Amino acid sequence: MSQDLLNIARERAERYLTEIDARRVFPDEAAMTGLEEFEEIFPEQGTTGGQVLELLDRSGAPATVASAGRRYFGFVVGGTLPVTVGANWLATAWDQVASSKVTSPVMDKIEQVTSGWLLDVLDLPRESVVGYVTGATMATFTALAAARHKLLARQGWDVEARGLFGAPEIKVVVSDEVHVTVLKALSLLGFGKERVVRVPTDANGAMDISRLPELDAMTIICVQAGNVNSGAFDPAGAICDRAAPVGAWVHVDGAFGLWARASKELKHLTAGVEKADSWATDGHKWLNTPYDAGVVICRDQQSLYNAMSVSAAYLREIDSAAQNYMPEFSKRARGVEIWAALKFLGRKGVDELVTGCCHRAGVFARGLEELGLTIQNSVVLNQVVVSWDSPEKTEALMQAVQKEGTCWFGPTVWKGKAAFRISVSSWKTTEEDIQLSLQAIKQCMVAVIEETQ
Template sequence: MQELELIAEADERGRNYLGGIEQRPPFPDQAARDGLVIFTEAFPDQGQGAAETLRMLDIYGSPATTASNGPRYFGFVIGAALPAAAAAERLMLAWDQCGSSYDNSPVAATIEKVAARWLLDILDLPRESAVGFGTSATACTLTCLSAARRSLLARLGWDFDRDGLIGAPEIKVVVSETVHITVRKALRLFGFGTARLILAPTDGHGRIDPDRLPNLDGRTILFLQAGEVNTGEFDPFVPLIEAARRANAWVHVDGAFGLWARASSRRAVTDGIEGADSWTTDGHKWLNTPYDGAVAICRDAEALAQTMNADAIYATASADAQKNLTLEFSRRARGIPIWAALRTLGREGVAALVDRHCDEAGWLADRLREGGLDVLNRVVLNQVLVRCGDDERTARIRSRVLDTGAGWFGNTVWQGRAAFRISLSSWRTEHEDVARMANALVAAARG
């Protein structure tokens, strides 16, 4: 099959998949999952052909997908890909650009610079900041953590690039008791042993308590959260960042989904966040872009550019080239779908998207309380944390609702006991989808 015919068939299969997305179960049934055994074949001696490979992928792969691109998926703060962002991704794949610098791709470098400027605008963060488009919140945390450690050591007179870590002054890390696992992973990979992390006590909502904040100094990186993963709560940024400023510590904010509250009527929960040194957020969560699109933002643009510099004798570029702001040298221009989403939605569209999900979360919480379920959080954002009596009953009710196909949501643990977490972030989700799941939960609880 010729290249263009193959691409056309892939597009047709993709259209058929999306055309039925609202009818797909949120999680594939057992028959579809069993069908995946076909992919476990031995490595073929002879090539099987592109058309046959595509057919196999669609016939056996499509039924076994989670419908996270659909309206009834309420797990893990996953947004469905906006049509504009998905279409931009498809065109970007056809371009097949290496988005490392202007020399490699003038269009990628130009659009990603615009996307960076727009992000600082809509999130109202310091306009002088550097913006790197990375693969994930984990990768972007690694990027910001690198700049933080290198900068703190430089203030102490230590040349990290030349001398590395052996013999260097110790850098301390203070994290919340409810710190996200991606932050823990990044810190572990960077050699900050889990036993050496300094835990900041939290209140009943999962926020760091400023009155019990551990001592900070000029050798400290303080991690704060914009959107605790279970409750959706925000650390009290004003007193915490003021304390860090007095100590000359570095402040990083993990805002994978919660940072987008700054673009909505819920902005007040982020007051003071602009005083931090670095921030991370995801595109695939509340901006509803395809996966592989996260953002690292660093107030000190020079610090990030020097830390991530990847200039070679055969490939030099400007300090703000993406290869000098992210972990990757060769990279896809993942800022393009983010640009497409922002341009299509505009300031009002982003605000409406975030506000709608927050409003629906509040409605859902009220409905579940009326139905006799225990809503454990204040629902300040888009997260609804639920328990139904003891651990066994909580698990049983969740399982019953998942069996109905009314929606998919995940297990969690809150304050040592089982719960489940319902997240609203998909542009496809309408009120009737939320109401259907609420009714199923209430019915299961009463049953």
């Protein structure tokens, strides 16, 4: 029976992936209405496993967003390489607690190997410790917990034992274009979202180093490798050169942009990033693994371990495995998907994936300009910020495209101006998909004009 259920799930999943590029990117009203079938009083008696899977497939699948397809351009969401889906399925069947060697020898080994590969392909300091978390939010949280520990320990303050009440103050410096996940991590750590020093940015969203405040040994500065709107990179090298002599901690939010270091053509954009103290990135964005797959990298292993360690007799063997120690004890085997992607692609394949997305973003941007739309950013990576003649027409066009269904992208505000943002992040997206999307956008522009006349 168990094997039958797995075969049913595999068949339905395969069909879903086979048909995904022929369907709407965002579900229509009929699919949304179908979700009502899940609304029921908690049943007294259970049902068969086959019926459970059938309901998910019949009423759930049509209401999914085709983010694993060719023409999803929202939220910097990558697709899923087939090999990573397979690795995910196998790891789910293993059901490993990937916290340490004693709970999962196989994941301990795979994550150790993957950590070395990540430091290699991203060309980051080889002494760094690598951890596997849910996403960039938790990666940044983990890295900044290590920074908080180190800066306060210098002042003789044990923050893990004594908390922040009465602790020496830490100054946090961020870009005016700081991503919300960094602010969330800062709030979770007790620093607060608003008690930060914001540094103005240039026209393309990179931190203006001439406006950088004075740094000292009680400063954490968060820089971006890939602005979430424009794709711009903060001048990490110059910032690190100012931070290092005074002992300030530099953290890099590189959720997707850090992968530019794997591209021969684009690596120059990340110059100096390797001088930082910690980095956050994702596998489920540009490496195209299933959700969730975040990565934290920290140069100072001991500070990370001290920030995260706990003591309990029954955890003695886990606690000694510093290289695997992350916020969660209950950690799924997400590292196997990152390993599978890197093993499948190799250095050349990762380069081609990242570089190809950026080339197609350029094609998209030029096509949009030819349609009469305005590109608001300098397209240096895979991000395109677009507007039309007015905020109202921009909004109307975006909604029309979303309703039409060929492709999907979402709204943003860029330099105070309403816009929409296109992110080319999937291994599946081709230039043909770009042209299909441009045709749909053109038709929607005509429709919007007709409606407003």
